[in-house]
Amino acid sequence: MNPVNYLYLAALLFTIGATGVLVRRNAIVLFMCVELMLNASNLALVTFSRLHGNLDGQIIAFFTMVVAAAEVVVGLAIIVSVFRTRHSASVDDTNLMKL
Amino acid sequence: MSVPDTVHSLWTVAASSTTQTIPTPHIEYGQLSPMLAVFGAAALGILAEAFLPRRNRYWAQIGIAMAGLVGAFVAVVVLAAQGYAGTKAHLAAMGAVAVDGPSLFLQGTIVLIAVVSVLGFAERHLEPRSSTGAPVDAFAPQAATVPGSDAEKSAARSGFATTEVFPLTMFAVGGMLLFPAASDLLTMFVALEVFSLPLYLLCALARRRRLLSQEAAVKYFLLGAFSSAFFLFGLALIYGYAGTVSIGGIADVVSGTATPTPALANTTANDALLLIGLAMLGVGLLFKVGAVPFHAWTPDVYQGAPTPVTGFMASATKVAAFGATLRLLYAAFPGVTWDWRPVLWGVAILTMVVGAIIAVTQTDVKRLLAYSSIAHAGFILTGVIAMNKAGVSAVLFYLGAYSFVTLGAFAVVTLVRDAGGEATHLSRWAGLGRRSPLVAATFALFLLAFAGIPLTSGFAGKFAVFQAAASSGATPLVIVGVLSSAVAAFFYIRVIVLMFFSDPRPDGPTVAVPSAFTATAIALGVLVTLGLGILPQYFLHLADQASVFVR
Amino acid sequence: MNAYAPILVLGALAAAFAIGSVAMAALTGPKRYNRAKLDAYECGIEPTPQPVGGGRFPIKYYLTAMLFIVFDIEIVFLYPWAVSFDSLGIFGLVEMVLFIATVFVAYAYVWRRGGLEWD
Numbered sequence: 141m142n143p144v145n146y147l148y149l150a151a152l153l154f155t156i157g158a159t160g161v162l163v164r165r166n167a168i169v170l171f172m173c174v175e176l177m178l179n180a181s182n183l184a185l186v187t188f189s190r191l192h193g194n195l196d197g198q199i200i201a202f203f204t205m206v207v208a209a210a211e212v213v214v215g216l217a218i219i220v221s222v223f224r225t226r227h228s229a230s231v232d233d234t235n236l237m238k239l
Numbered sequence: 240m241s242v243p244d245t246v247h248s249l250w251t252v253a254a255s256s257t258t259q260t261i262p263t264p265h266i267e268y269g270q271l272s273p274m275l276a277v278f279g280a281a282a283l284g285i286l287a288e289a290f291l292p293r294r295n296r297y298w299a300q301i302g303i304a305m306a307g308l309v310g311a312f313v314a315v316v317v318l319a320a321q322g323y324a325g326t327k328a329h330l331a332a333m334g335a336v337a338v339d340g341p342s343l344f345l346q347g348t349i350v351l352i353a354v355v356s357v358l359g360f361a362e363r364h365l366e367p368r369s370s371t372g373a374p375v376d377a378f379a380p381q382a383a384t385v386p387g388s389d390a391e392k393s394a395a396r397s398g399f400a401t402t403e404v405f406p407l408t409m410f411a412v413g414g415m416l417l418f419p420a421a422s423d424l425l426t427m428f429v430a431l432e433v434f435s436l437p438l439y440l441l442c443a444l445a446r447r448r449r450l451l452s453q454e455a456a457v458k459y460f461l462l463g464a465f466s467s468a469f470f471l472f473g474l475a476l477i478y479g480y481a482g483t484v485s486i487g488g489i490a491d492v493v494s495g496t497a498t499p500t501p502a503l504a505n506t507t508a509n510d511a512l513l514l515i516g517l518a519m520l521g522v523g524l525l526f527k528v529g530a531v532p533f534h535a536w537t538p539d540v541y542q543g544a545p546t547p548v549t550g551f552m553a554s555a556t557k558v559a560a561f562g563a564t565l566r567l568l569y570a571a572f573p574g575v576t577w578d579w580r581p582v583l584w585g586v587a588i589l590t591m592v593v594g595a596i597i598a599v600t601q602t603d604v605k606r607l608l609a610y611s612s613i614a615h616a617g618f619i620l621t622g623v624i625a626m627n628k629a630g631v632s633a634v635l636f637y638l639g640a641y642s643f644v645t646l647g648a649f650a651v652v653t654l655v656r657d658a659g660g661e662a663t664h665l666s667r668w669a670g671l672g673r674r675s676p677l678v679a680a681t682f683a684l685f686l687l688a689f690a691g692i693p694l695t696s697g698f699a700g701k702f703a704v705f706q707a708a709a710s711s712g713a714t715p716l717v718i719v720g721v722l723s724s725a726v727a728a729f730f731y732i733r734v735i736v737l738m739f740f741s742d743p744r745p746d747g748p749t750v751a752v753p754s755a756f757t758a759t760a761i762a763l764g765v766l767v768t769l770g771l772g773i774l775p776q777y778f779l780h781l782a783d784q785a786s787v788f789v790r
Numbered sequence: 791m792n793a794y795a796p797i798l799v800l801g802a803l804a805a806a807f808a809i810g811s812v813a814m815a816a817l818t819g820p821k822r823y824n825r826a827k828l829d830a831y832e833c834g835i836e837p838t839p840q841p842v843g844g845g846r847f848p849i850k851y852y853l854t855a856m857l858f859i860v861f862d863i864e865i866v867f868l869y870p871w872a873v874s875f876d877s878l879g880i881f882g883l884v885e886m887v888l889f890i891a892t893v894f895v896a897y898a899y900v901w902r903r904g905g906l907e908w909d
Contacts, residue, residue: 188478282895
């Protein structure tokens with residue numbers, strides 16, 4: 141199978157994630173969409189690694205996974221603290237500061 | 240059992256060569272010592288947090304943080320004195336970290352910013368004492384408690400303090416030291432996350448107005464994670480284009496001097512990978528510097544975060560992110576200058592104009608300073624666009640000058656208080672000059688430096704970047720820059736007029752007397768602002784010497 | 791074909807152990823059933839059917855889960871190192887010890903500040 145197809149899939153997943161961040165309202169769902177974008181990058185990295193025949197891309201994917209996990213922990217901590225205060229995880233409700 | 244030669248060499252190894260050795264990597268610990276000192280202090284701070292009794296933590300954390308920062312600064316100076324900023328500049332840690340002039344200059348700047356910021360974080364004289372008589376700082380007594388709950392009240396009564404802010408700050412500083420020095424995109428990405436994640440948390444830790452603070456953290460986190468995902472996908476595309484993520488390797492492939500391989504011939508045939516990848520890396524970096532159209536988070540986060548954190552974030556993040564931007568554009572992608580320059584022209588013009596014009600309508604001091612920081616990002620971008628040696632040194636100088644003005648200005652904001660904490664609404668600042676001339680005069684000095692009035696560091700910085708831009712033929716950009724400086728000067732002067740020429744309100748805020756910590760921080764800000772304004776030559780010369788990238 | 795023999799032996803041993811332990815438990819263990827034992831196994835949260843409105847999970851579960859994710863994902867760096875351990879030699883060992891020590895700093899913090907206490 142042509143490895144370029146994996147790149148199309150990666151781009152598609154990234155776009156779905158980015159669109160999700162822009163249109164969804166729930167902070168957790170937004171966050172999941174960001175994770176989808178990171179994983180799309182991982183897929184692209186591994187595919188490029190195969191195309192170029194070097195291992196850099198696979199190593200970068202490892203680092204991305206670790207970074208994503210750290211981001212999950214920090215992000216969930218922040219979102220949970222807001223949820224406990226407001227009993228809502230909707231980003232539309234975080235509107236105390238406006239222009 | 241014979242392996243066909245056509246099978247990819249990635250996952251098959253000839254059976255006879257199982258004992259092959261990888262050349263042992265080597266790491267130059269001495270040259271990485273600025274970062275190691277800061278990260279070491281951060282880890283030590285975590286251990287202190289774990290094992291020391293609560294009452295000892297505050298002073299221990301300040302001691303550890305200061306020791307780490309002083310050690311890092313000494314290391315930077317020693318490395319620069321040994322010639323790593325000039326002739327001995329090279330890549331350390333297997334090509335992951337560049338030890339060169341821009342790295343060392345920016346690392347020195349960031350460490351000094353961090354010293355001043357830690358002084359601000361340590362301030363405990365401004366908030367009224369807890370009911371047990373313990374002095375408290377600007378951070379939430381216990382971040383996990385729900386605002387307004389009984390648990391929060393009891394934590395506040397017992398005088399708890401979130402001394403974790405010091406290790407968190409040190410982790411952020413360590414990431415910021417690594418970010419402008421990163422010599423491959425992976426190190427850059429990891430450094431980006433290492434300094435961003437602690438900042439997200441620090442934003443959520445304000446003692447007063449915790450809802451605003453948590454909201455700022457959510458906004459900063461979601462948008463920050465969004466932008467770093469863009470950075471990562473850009474990284475993947477550039478890796479796909481060049482087959483490497485090292486700055487030097489990318490530059491070779493872009494300029495066509497790399498050893499051709501079949502895979503490279505295939506991927507470099509498609510410029511879309513390169514251009515889209517560069518654009519996405521740019522989104523990630525421009526978000527961090529707060530350039531329009533990626534600036535939407537800036538005012539909200541600056542307003543909601545605890546003011547000492549805002550000062551730290553506004554100055555140090557900008558220094559680190561502009562350092563990385565410079566390295567990326569000057570060392571990795573000089574081969575496609577004609578592609579990225581027009582885009583950055585547009586971004587710079589938008590950033591200057593939008594920042595200056597929206598700032599005019601602001602009524603909150605912290606939001607005003609946020610929009611002013613957006614406008615300043617635009618001014619610095621004009622220096623980046625210059626794409627010559629003068630551009631690098633001008634940007635380095637501007638970053639140093641701007642960050643100390645910012646630190647000083649936000650430190651002054653922490654002093655003007657009423658019963659509800661800091662009085663940040665501009666109308667409350669009316670007549671401050673009559674009530675407290677010294678503080679008002681200090682703030683006026685910082686505002687004049689923001690505006691770029693001669694004899695302040697702001698003037699020298701603006702002059703340097705505009706000169707660099709003009710020398711590279713970007714005259715229209717300079718004209719827009721001067722015009723938006725004039726608009727910006729209008730609202731800075733308006734605040735000064737408000738402070739000195741209107742009558743103080745009877746229920747106006749009081750100016751708290753700070754401890755030696757904040758006083759030192761503000762004094763340092765004043766000193767650097769005047770020093771770089773009156774004697775810029777020496778520092779411009781230093782920046783000029785430090786303006787060659789290694790790759 | 792010889793090269794694959796150890797894999798087959800390992801597979802046979804694993805299967806024998808799995809079947810053997812289940813069989814041993816069924817043959818030798820006491821059989822006293824109660825409600826909890828008959829429930830489907832799910833760690834931390836109540837199994838289905840969930841109460842109306844989704845019910846509430848104890849927040850401790852999420853704290854533990856997050857800690858698990860963080861410490862678990864650090865292992866990812868150990869695999870590539872373990873695979874090439876013999877060729878990286880003493881340098882790799884020293885670096886890995888430094889890495890593990892750093893992870894343990896975080897662990898010490900979690901432990902001392904009560905992050906691991908369930909109640």
